Amino acid sequence: MSKVVASGKTVEDAVNQGLAQLGVSRDRVTVQIVSQPSKGFLGLIGVKEAKVELTLLPEPAPEPVETAKPLPLDLHEPEASIEEEEKDPYETAAEFIIDVGKSMGLDVSVEIQHARDATTLHIFGPDLGLIIGRRGQTLDALQYLANIVANRVSSSYVRLVLDAENFRERRKKTLEDLADRLAGRVIRTHKEVVLEPMSPQERKVIHSKLQDHPQVKTYSKGEEPNRRVVITIK
Template sequence: MIKEAICEGSDVQDALKKAKAQLGLDETAEYEFEIIQTEEKKKFGLFGGRPAKVRVFIKDTPDERAEKFLRDVLDKMTLQSVEIEKSTDENAVEFNLSGEEVGFVIGRRGETLDALQYLTSLVANHGEDPYIKVTVNTGNYREKREKTLEILGRKLAFKAIKTGKKTSLEPMNPYERRIIHTAVQKVNGAISWSEGENAARHVVIGPDPKVKQYRKGGYQNNRRGGRRSYNGGRKSSTAPVNPDRVPLNEGGETGLYGRIK
């Protein structure tokens, strides 16, 4: 978005001063301007003449556009009490939301928060500016969600090894699917892949056919009458990690839904 002011003055400097005052710019503010016309003095002090006219304009930065959009959306959701705290880094901006009504912003399993982040990123990156990563968070919700998904991925990976059966998860966005894939990749003997299209795309976790399965169907009694684990007596938590297994790329490193062009 471009903010501008067109003003006239006795000369160019006078017109600039009036335009800057109209935009509320101080002496240290950055701005651009163009001279629409230069002043002309009256002939013989009576005839002709014209004032100088300039156009002063400033462009919103990507993070300013994003913050304004986010505030407008929250206001239209009648969530005026929700506060926005902005922190910027090189090619990245994070908005942290707080307030009593912030639960309405999160939505079911974070779906509203995800959608809000996606739209805010679209607004921020609409233009010729360098791409920036936009994150919309509330407290440490995303960190907690990521930890929950990691635990879920490992739990279902060990279940796949134990039972020899695959499990389909609920549909998730690319970012969350990638968290699941990364967690499963750390468990030797299990693999994960994605199925479905668009909003129905989900992760499936199953046993790795390339890895020998020691047991199927749970625990069995050993010769002494005791119970041993499905993995040849070894605890599942000590399963080695295969260094050659690379996590699937389900969203990249640029944001919740990947880079937006």
């Protein structure tokens, strides 16, 4: 059965009757209204129902089932992303120093000089007094930070020494002269001399200078950063 005529009090009722007869849903038929309902005289006499004709639509062709294509079998593990090459710790430290110089308004360059016990980064540029600081305190602080930066990117421990305008050598000469002068005072007065607080590197210069002295000896006392060298009679 592909076509039915159905009646009802309203067009909608008639359509529902026809759908029930066909056993399909609304989207499976076309509807043609044969006649509209009417109430007749005074709404009581000659009442006429709605009449519709429903034609069944042909069955839609089934959609082809798309089978999933098998993925190519890859027996190899996915390639690991290429790891970033290990950064050169010395170049990294040099870049750090240049950046610090820029933040201080200085245009500096850095030359890397390797040695057996340490690598020295020589700083060149104008107004390096700002980087050296009072008695090299700023340079020492920058050296401490540069070592941290370098060792963060190095697989093995590296030791850096920062120098500017040959300050390290000049400071060493000043400290050695000071050690000789104060040793002479201790010998004359037989009273120990306590130096001002120094960095471990500067204390080492004093100790090394006087370690073979026949009449005086040295030792350190106090806690960092206020640790001091003491020169006393043997």
